[in-house]
Amino acid sequence: MREMLKHADAAQMHAQNMNKPSGRLFAVTDSASAKTKAPSRIQQRNRSVILDAALEVFSSEGYRGATLDQIAKQAGLSKPNILYYFNGKEEIHVTxxxxxxxxxxxxxxxxxxxxxxxxxxxxxxxxxxxxxxxxxxxxxxxxxxxxxxxxxxxxxxxxxxxxxxxxxxxxxxxxxxxxxxxxxxxxxxxxxxxxxxxxxxxxxxxxxxxxxxxxxxxxxxxxxxxxxxxxxxxx
Amino acid sequence: MREMLKHADAAQMHAQNMNKPSGRLFAVTDSASAKTKAPSRIQQRNRSVILDAALEVFSSEGYRGATLDQIAKQAGLSKPNILYYFNGKEEIHVTxxxxxxxxxxxxxxxxxxxxxxxxxxxxxxxxxxxxxxxxxxxxxxxxxxxxxxxxxxxxxxxxxxxxxxxxxxxxxxxxxxxxxxxxxxxxxxxxxxxxxxxxxxxxxxxxxxxxxxxxxxxxxxxxxxxxxxxxxxxx
DNA sequence: TCACTTTTTTACCATTTGGTAAAGACACGA
DNA sequence: TCGTGTCTTTACCAAATGGTAAAAAAGTGA
Missing domain, CATH: 1.10.357.10 (Tetracycline Repressor, domain 2)
Structure with a gap:
């Protein structure tokens, strides 16, 4: 039930407007309009650091077995920081x-x-x-x-x-x-x-x-x- | 940390005395003294029902991915009832x-x-x-x-x-x-x-x-x- | 250096999850 | 049918977990 909702969200969470300058990095996947601008050096590095850490954890623990805390620790970043780069656990896995x-x-x-x-x-x-x-x-x-x-x-x-x-x-x-x-x-x-x-x-x-x-x-x-x-x- | 404690527990939780007639079924694995007496019909049935349900869940979700609630549901028993037959998630898995x-x-x-x-x-x-x-x-x-x-x-x-x-x-x-x-x-x-x-x-x-x-x-x-x-x- | 954006941190939260306590319901021999 | 032990349920709990809000810290271009 909740899973289905989340999927639905991911599939069409477009309606949101990104007016405030703060908040999410990722362009909330607005498929229709402006594409995300070129990622900064630090963005590239951190995303890849996170993906590498996640690969380590997911591959040995499985999806449910892996925790964001483990991934964060492995990546040397804080959990909220990881969620700044990815929408959530599932998005990391899917990536x-x-x-x-x-x-x-x-x-x-x-x-x-x-x-x-x-x-x-x-x-x-x-x-x-x-x-x-x-x-x-x-x-x-x-x-x-x-x-x-x-x-x-x-x-x-x-x-x-x-x-x-x-x-x-x-x-x-x-x-x-x-x-x-x-x-x-x-x-x-x-x-x-x-x-x-x-x-x-x-x-x-x-x-x-x-x-x-x-x-x-x-x-x-x-x-x-x-x-x-x-x-x-x-x- | 907690895992280690739990292991230690499982390995030597002998000190407990089973005076009260109610409570745990399993003989708290008292390796030294009285062995568990022959399991009743219903005990045999439920243990095997639980193991079958657990096999279903563990095999498709992995250890951490499986939850006692899933196993309970699959077995058609309540979670506490399952914990009446097994000391905990890990014991089911090990069995x-x-x-x-x-x-x-x-x-x-x-x-x-x-x-x-x-x-x-x-x-x-x-x-x-x-x-x-x-x-x-x-x-x-x-x-x-x-x-x-x-x-x-x-x-x-x-x-x-x-x-x-x-x-x-x-x-x-x-x-x-x-x-x-x-x-x-x-x-x-x-x-x-x-x-x-x-x-x-x-x-x-x-x-x-x-x-x-x-x-x-x-x-x-x-x-x-x-x-x-x-x-x-x-x- | 200032204004503005990007990153990171600090506090939190709501759920989920493994597990427990204790009261009931049940079975069965005497 | 009573009592004793076996089995089940109800009501909880503490820790873990995915995730958020918002402020603080870093960068960055002008």
């Missing part, structure tokens, strides 16, 4: 999710339909593994959101991921049709690539117990994934 | 995690060192996939806990999972030594089995968008996993 979508989709886009199929797919695997290792927080943020049923990302999945997914699945199917790689289900092939690579970020707490040497683990993962997908794809 | 550990480890134990290696491993894959499909809540509860850094399960991983993991990795290594299956890293092989199977439970929200037909999805997953692991393992 993070939007940024993430790009980061997440890019590697998939890089698969070149005219390249060598096996090389292209293996390169994609490596790119995803690198991301999991270098950007574990992003991976966990995503995992948390999906685990929770993608409450704030559902649209992104349908509008952003789905078309790209279908497109790349079609590319893979064509590769299979041409006999350049062994036939298997392209959709599940992509799933398995995501699952096996992101596993090293999302289940790091488990992997660290079972295979404590992180260098060996990363190297081992690389070799293993290379092997399993090469074997699968080789005709 | 769930303990139960889960058994469920989680069993399939791995069933791998028979004397069976046909490929068949044994493939059978394990199928068992794990079945679990992901039939017990998605358990899979998500686990995923949530690990994602959050296994704060309440760390010991279980070390004491329960690790030994079994090492043992089975050794079994697989022996199989490889004997030439019955192709050589690959046993640890990462197990990781990839977990990742690919649990993916269908943990990332269901995503999979449902990308591959909406759930029957086709399950069947496709089965065929694909069979294929990829057979190819990997065949010498």
């Amino acid at each position: 993070l999710l939007n940024q993430l979508m790009t980061t997440w989709l890019d590697p998939l886009k890089e698969m070149n339909p005219n390249g060598d199929p096996i090389k292209e797919i293996i390169a994609y695997v490596h790119r995803k593994l690198d991301m999991a290792i270098e950007l574990p927080r992003e991976s966990r943020l995503f995992a948390n959101e999906i685990l929770q049923g993608a409450p704030r990302m559902g649209p992104h999945l349908t509008a952003g991921l789905k078309p790209l997914f279908d497109e790349q699945a079609a590319v893979i199917t064509r590769w299979m049709d041409s006999g350049k790689i062994a036939r298997s289900d392209p959709a599940h092939l992509l799933f398995s690539i995501w699952a096996t690579t992101q596993h090293y970020a999302d289940f790091a707490a488990q992997a660290e117990v079972l295979l404590p040497d992180s260098n060996a683990r990363e190297q081992g993962a690389r070799v293993f994934l290379d092997q399993i997908f090469t074997k699968l794809l080789t005709p | 769930l995690l303990n139960q889960l550990m058994t469920t989680w480890l069993d399939p791995l134990k069933e791998m028979n060192p004397n069976g046909d290696p490929i068949k044994e491993i493939i059978a394990y894959v199928h068992r794990k996939l079945d679990m992901a499909i039939e017990l998605p809540r358990e899979s998500r509860l686990f995923a949530n806990e690990i994602l959050q850094g296994a704060p309440r399960m760390g010991p279980h991983l070390t004491a329960g999972l690790k030994p079994l993991f090492d043992e089975q990795a050794a079994v697989i290594t022996r199989w490889m030594d004997s030439g019955k299956i192709a050589r690959s890293d046993p640890a990462h092989l197990l990781f990839s089995i977990w990742a690919t199977t649990q993916h269908y439970a943990d990332f269901a929200a995503q999979a449902e968008v990308l591959l909406p037909d759930s029957n086709a999805r399950e069947q496709g997953a089965r065929v694909f996993l069979d294929q990829i692991f057979t190819k990997l393992l065949t010498p």
Whole structure:
């Protein structure tokens, strides 16, 4: 009930007029009129500091588990100060999710339909593994959101991921049709690539117990994934 | 701070005497003296109703995201009534995690060192996939806990999972030594089995968008996993 | 340096949330 | 049917949490 109201608010809280010089920074998202003027140096810095802190907290605590106080502390700012830069907890989270979508989709886009199929797919695997290792927080943020049923990302999945997914699945199917790689289900092939690579970020707490040497683990993962997908794809 | 206190409490709240006939049900975990007498029918039923409700809520909201009110509502009981059966939110969660550990480890134990290696491993894959499909809540509860850094399960991983993991990795290594299956890293092989199977439970929200037909999805997953692991393992 | 804007801080608030106290309602053997 | 122990409800509470108001502090261009 309250949630719905808040959503409605966010969607159309335009009516407000910003006469008084003090108060909110953000242009109350007045979509129709004046766009927000260029953000100042300090604004840029603080927004990014906040987003980084929020990424840290959200990715390890989940949306509800994260508190503004934690984020504020992590960012080295006061809570009201954070609310000066963002309309609220949800806006921070959504901003993070939007940024993430790009980061997440890019590697998939890089698969070149005219390249060598096996090389292209293996390169994609490596790119995803690198991301999991270098950007574990992003991976966990995503995992948390999906685990929770993608409450704030559902649209992104349908509008952003789905078309790209279908497109790349079609590319893979064509590769299979041409006999350049062994036939298997392209959709599940992509799933398995995501699952096996992101596993090293999302289940790091488990992997660290079972295979404590992180260098060996990363190297081992690389070799293993290379092997399993090469074997699968080789005709 | 408060968390630490609570832990301390849970660990040694023995001093209390249970003179008054009313009050707490559970024997205040008096480890030294009288064990709790056999739980009544209604006790058994309510505890399991609560645990089921809690599984539902914890698995989709995470520990901090879940509230006792949600659990109470889901269970069809009042909040204080729930606290009559369990000492608190954390105890419910821990109970769930303990139960889960058994469920989680069993399939791995069933791998028979004397069976046909490929068949044994493939059978394990199928068992794990079945679990992901039939017990998605358990899979998500686990995923949530690990994602959050296994704060309440760390010991279980070390004491329960690790030994079994090492043992089975050794079994697989022996199989490889004997030439019955192709050589690959046993640890990462197990990781990839977990990742690919649990993916269908943990990332269901995503999979449902990308591959909406759930029957086709399950069947496709089965065929694909069979294929990829057979190819990997065949010498 | 002054007037004006942008940032930050200090006090607060209303809700939510985990949890408790204590009175009732209920079950059941004697 | 009475009494004793088991289970449930009602009425609360303190802390945590998302958020706001408004004043103070910093900047900044002229």
